[in-house]
Amino acid sequence: MLSELDKNDRLLLNRIQSGFPVTPRPFLDVGRELGMTEDDVIARVRRLLETGVVNRLGPVLSPTAVGGERTLAAMSVPPERLEEVAALVNSFEAVSHNYEREHHYNLWFVLSAEEPGEVERALAAIERETGIAVMNLPALEEYFLGVRFQLPTG
Amino acid sequence: MLTDEERALILAVQDGLPVVREPYRAVAERLGTTEERVRDLLRALLARGVIKRLGAVPNHIALGFTANGMAVWDVPDDRVSEVGRRVGGFPEVSHCYRRPRRPPDWPYNLFAMVHGRSRPEVLAAVERIAAEAGIADLPHTVLFSRRQFRKRGTRLHAPGLE
Numbered sequence: 352m353l354s355e356l357d358k359n360d361r362l363l364l365n366r367i368q369s370g371f372p373v374t375p376r377p378f379l380d381v382g383r384e385l386g387m388t389e390d391d392v393i394a395r396v397r398r399l400l401e402t403g404v405v406n407r408l409g410p411v412l413s414p415t416a417v418g419g420e421r422t423l424a425a426m427s428v429p430p431e432r433l434e435e436v437a438a439l440v441n442s443f444e445a446v447s448h449n450y451e452r453e454h455h456y457n458l459w460f461v462l463s464a465e466e467p468g469e470v471e472r473a474l475a476a477i478e479r480e481t482g483i484a485v486m487n488l489p490a491l492e493e494y495f496l497g498v499r500f501q502l503p504t505g
Numbered sequence: 506m507l508t509d510e511e512r513a514l515i516l517a518v519q520d521g522l523p524v525v526r527e528p529y530r531a532v533a534e535r536l537g538t539t540e541e542r543v544r545d546l547l548r549a550l551l552a553r554g555v556i557k558r559l560g561a562v563p564n565h566i567a568l569g570f571t572a573n574g575m576a577v578w579d580v581p582d583d584r585v586s587e588v589g590r591r592v593g594g595f596p597e598v599s600h601c602y603r604r605p606r607r608p609p610d611w612p613y614n615l616f617a618m619v620h621g622r623s624r625p626e627v628l629a630a631v632e633r634i635a636a637e638a639g640i641a642d643l644p645h646t647v648l649f650s651r652r653q654f655r656k657r658g659t660r661l662h663a664p665g666l667e
Contacts (some may be wrong), residue, residue: 364561364568371560373544373551376526389526396524396561404568405561407521410547416555417515418506423604423616437654449654452575456611459575459648460655486611488604492586494593495601497557500568500620 356404359387361502363395364405368499371408411497414463415490420470421463422489425456426481433458436481443473456486507555510538514546515555565620573599573620574627574647577613578640579606585615591638592617597630612644624649 356364362385372380378396379389387395399405414421428436433451440449440460448461462470478485507515517536522528529547530540550556565571580588585603592615593601601617619634621627628647635641 364563367561368563369558369560373529373547373559375529375540375544377528378524378526393524393526399561400521400524402567403564406564408524408561409518409521409559410515410550410556411558411560411562412515412519413554413557416506416553423602425611437652441655446655447657449656450650451652451654452648452650454646454648456648486607488607488611488616490602490604492589492603493601494586494589494603495557495598495617496594497599499558499596500563500565500570501596502568 355402356502358504359385359391360395360399361504363387363392364399365501365504367396367408369497413493415493419463419465420467421461422470422474422487423459423461424474424477424488425460425486426458426477426483427456428458428481428483430457432481436483439480440477443477445469445473511546511550511555514543515550518547569622570620572622572624572627572649573618574624574631574649576617576619576631576634576645576647578615578635578643578645579612580615580640580643582614588638588640589615592634592640595630595634595637597621597627598634613646615640619647 366381366385371377374380376389378392382389382392396408437449437458440446445462445464446460447463450459451457452459462473464470474485474487513536517532523531525531529543533540533543551559589601589603592598597619599618599620603614604616606612606614619627619630621630631647
């Protein structure tokens with residue numbers, strides 16, 4: 352948890368959420384920037400992983416660049432049917448994200464699949480099985496770099 | 506879009522680099538290639554945007570970033586690419602896309618997922634981003650999430666495992 356992170360943990364997290372060095376000794380290089388030893392940086396990163404503060408140290412992949420088909424879809428679901436429809440949506444393997452949002456369009460989900468046509472078939476099946484129209488919003492351009500959380504270091 | 510060599514590398518590192526002194530050498534040994542080759546490929550994938558960034562992927566919830574809002578704007582088509590690149594560069598934004606409008610029900614074409622510790626913090630970030638990107642005067646709204654029914658990160662599927 353956040354309160355258990357000391358100042359060096361916070362400095363380290365703020366530094367390595369992007370631009371992790373692609374060098375022979377990346378932990379040494381990060382340590383030099385922050386005034387920590389290589390072994391201290393490694394130990395801290397391992398602890399952040401073990402305690403679940405960090406999910407992984409690695410690449411954030413572009414959803415469009417890894418290939419396959421992907422889209423964002425939304426439905427306007429009567430509140431009393433929301434759990435039933437959300438469960439049906441989740442029953443499709445192509446669904447990677449599924450959220451209730453506070454809007455007239457109250458169910459928002461992302462579908463992705465390697466196999467051509469699988470996303471479209473899932474959308475059609477969801478419409479057919481629920482009787483509710485699905486608004487299909489495929490990405491036309493991608494702009495993001497990925498979220499980075501800046502922690503106060505006191 | 507991806508060569509077999511690139512796919513093999515992504516499959517080897519997408520769940521995390523080994524946290525050892527020479528992580529790229531460890532990956533190279535697993536793939537039967539050289540450390541230099543691994544680093545060259547990673548740099549190229551970063552430059553092409555296949556890898557958005559390389560580093561620690563924090564658990565939002567553990568860091569207290571429990572609120573997220575999907576901010577959407579109706580940006581004129583001739584400005585949306587430039588505006589989108591600016592919006593997508595803010596650290597609070599995890600995803601940012603241009604998507605089709607679906608009039609009359611859905612007039613918005615620019616989507617950004619904005620994260621914060623609370624709803625007021627998310628709303629403040631949206632206002633600041635809009636002001637700095639020059640779109641404060643355009644129609645917009647923020648859709649907050651109430652419940653998460655499913656969440657999975659972007660993954661490359663190993664061939665033959667679909």
